[in-house]
Amino acid sequence: MDYQSIINRYYPEDNELKRLLLVHSRQVADRCLLIAKKHPELPLDKEFLEEAAMLHDIGIFRCNAPSIQCTGTEPYICHGYIGGQILREEGFVRHAQVCERHTGTGLTKQQIENQHLPLPLDRSYEPETIEEQVICYADKFYSKSHIELERTVVETAQSLEKFGPEGVRKFLKWVDLFE
Secondary structure, three states, rough: OOOHHHHHHHOOOOOOOHHHHHHHHHHHHHHHHHHHHOOOOOOOHHHHHHHHHHHOOOHHHHEEHHHOOOOOOOOHHHHHHHHHHHHOOOHHHHHHHHHHHOOOOEEEEHHHHHHHOOOOOOOOEEOHHHHHHHHHHHOOOOOOOOOOOOOHHHHHHHHHHHHHHHHHHHHHHHHHHOO
C-alpha cells in the first residue's frame, strides 16, 4: 500500500491542512514504530502500523474545525467514521477500522447514545486489535492544534479526564503495556 498516494488523492493541494495532517500522522507513526521496537514481545505488524497511523485522520478534510484548517461541513467527531468510509472505498478495511476506533480511547455504544453523537451504531468504535490500540494510544500524545508539542503521560491522562474516568483507566493500562 502506498499511503502517500492515498493522502495525495484526498489532499491534492500543498496547504496548511495537508501539512498538519502529514506532521501529525508522522508523529503518531513514529511513536507506534518506537513502541514496536521497544516491545518485540508484542505481535505487531510494523508495516501496517505505519500505514494505518499515516491514514488514521484521512477524514478530517470533510469536517468543520477551522482552528486546524478543516473547512468541511461535518462535525469533527465524525472524522474517524468518515476516514473509515474513505478507506473502505479504497479497499482497506483494516485501515478503515483504525480510523473508526481511534477517537478518545475509543467510543462505546453507550457513550454515542448518551451524548447523541452523530455516528451510526452498526460498528465498533473501540480499538480491538493490538495495532488499533497502539495507534489510538500514540495519537493521544499529539494535537493538531499544537503540532509542535508532545504531551507527557500525565498531560495526556489529564486531557482525557473530561471524557470520564474509564478513558483515563484505559489509557493508563496502555501506558503499562506500551511504555
